[in-house]
Amino acid sequence: MTSSVTVRVPAKINLMLQVGPLLPDGYHHLATVFHAVSVFDEVTATVTDPEVGDDDISVTVEGPGAADVPLDDSNLAVRAAVLLSDYAGGREPVRLHIRKGIPVAGGMAGGSADAAGALLACDALWRARVGRPRLFEVAAELGADVPFALLGGTAVGSGRGDRLTPALARGDYHWVIALAGRGLATPDVYKELDRLRSGRVLPQPRVPVSMMQALRRGDPDSVGALLSNDLQPATLSLLPDLERTLAVGTEYGALGGVVSGSGPTVVFLARDPEHALDLSVALTASGAAAEVRRVRGPVPGARIVPSAHGEADS
Numbered sequence: 001m002t003s004s005v006t007v008r009v010p011a012k013i014n015l016m017l018q019v020g021p022l023l024p025d026g027y028h029h030l031a032t033v034f035h036a037v038s039v040f041d042e043v044t045a046t047v048t049d050p051e052v053g054d055d056d057i058s059v060t061v062e063g064p065g066a067a068d069v070p071l072d073d074s075n076l077a078v079r080a081a082v083l084l085s086d087y088a089g090g091r092e093p094v095r096l097h098i099r100k101g102i103p104v105a106g107g108m109a110g111g112s113a114d115a116a117g118a119l120l121a122c123d124a125l126w127r128a129r130v131g132r133p134r135l136f137e138v139a140a141e142l143g144a145d146v147p148f149a150l151l152g153g154t155a156v157g158s159g160r161g162d163r164l165t166p167a168l169a170r171g172d173y174h175w176v177i178a179l180a181g182r183g184l185a186t187p188d189v190y191k192e193l194d195r196l197r198s199g200r201v202l203p204q205p206r207v208p209v210s211m212m213q214a215l216r217r218g219d220p221d222s223v224g225a226l227l228s229n230d231l232q233p234a235t236l237s238l239l240p241d242l243e244r245t246l247a248v249g250t251e252y253g254a255l256g257g258v259v260s261g262s263g264p265t266v267v268f269l270a271r272d273p274e275h276a277l278d279l280s281v282a283l284t285a286s287g288a289a290a291e292v293r294r295v296r297g298p299v300p301g302a303r304i305v306p307s308a309h310g311e312a313d314s
């Protein structure tokens with residue numbers, strides 16, 4: 001019997017993000033281009049023995065920032081497993097273990113990645129076979145960024161970010177990401193954005209045609225020049241030090257730099273792997289970031305990690 005399944009899930013960055021006005025339900029309509037990058041969490045789901053008194057669904061977390069991740073029912077991976085078991089009509093108890101590689105509260109959708117990982121792992125473990133379309137519906141119920149963590153690649157997001165269309169995108173992109181060493185709560189950033197924009201008439205968010213053309217051409221110079229994020233002024237208002245991080249990247253010739261999602265992670269596009277190395281050395285030496293990593297995109301969405309025994313441990 002299969003007793004354990006591990007899923008690897010990437011982080012996302014937003015190549016552009018436009019945020020519409022605050023809606024009466026408290027949400028905002030978005031237009032965004034998601035891009036999955038090579039920073040990963042791993043979620044392992046293991047069947048537990050109810051006889052030993054384990055919780056139905058429990059979670060443990062290891063890795064950087066693990067102490068800031070809740071271990072109760074508010075953990076997004078736990079919520080994902082609970083929701084899937086509701087859809088699938090109840091299944092055997094499961095223990096989830098998360099290995100964090102994605103910065104916690106960094107604007108790279110780490111919690112959403114864990115939710116997507118738990119969905120895929122539990123679907124395989126329970127042999128629930130809810131199917132891709134249903135899995136995407138459950139994902140959208142869990143959070144706006146969860147469907148993209150399942151899909152990966154490069155995709156246009158609309159609605160709350162959960163309506164996805166894969167983008168025609170060519171080529172590999174080399175990124176340098178600057179981590180801030182502290183987190184920002186996404187709702188605080190949206191609140192600050194609403195404050196900064198209060199009284200302004202805002203257009204409907206849309207993805208510029210120029211960005212889609214640049215992606216289709218596989219043109220990093222144009223993609224770099226078109227990186228944008230409506231949340232950035234709000235993030236910078238809450239964390240003004242990030243101005244310096246952005247300035248250092250620009251000074252060292254990044255094709256573009258932008259705050260990722262709600263931040264505080266800042267991402268820079270490099271010309272090629274060598275340029276990414278130069279940029280990362282400069283950023284590290286400047287002290288303008290707590291940690292600097294080189295990553296690439298696009299990468300696929302959540303995938304089961306094959307074990308020595310095949311698709312899952314037995």
Ligand code: ATP
Pocket residue numbers: 068069070074075076077098103104105106107108109110111112114115145183184186261262263
């Ligand atoms: P966003 O998706 O809004 O960009 P983020 O990447 O900035 O989010 P996350 O790492 O997803 O931030 O975490 C946001 C908060 O969600 C954390 O502070 C934590 O309290 C909570 N959370 C719940 N479950 C998880 C999880 N499995 N991993 C990380 N954070 C989680």
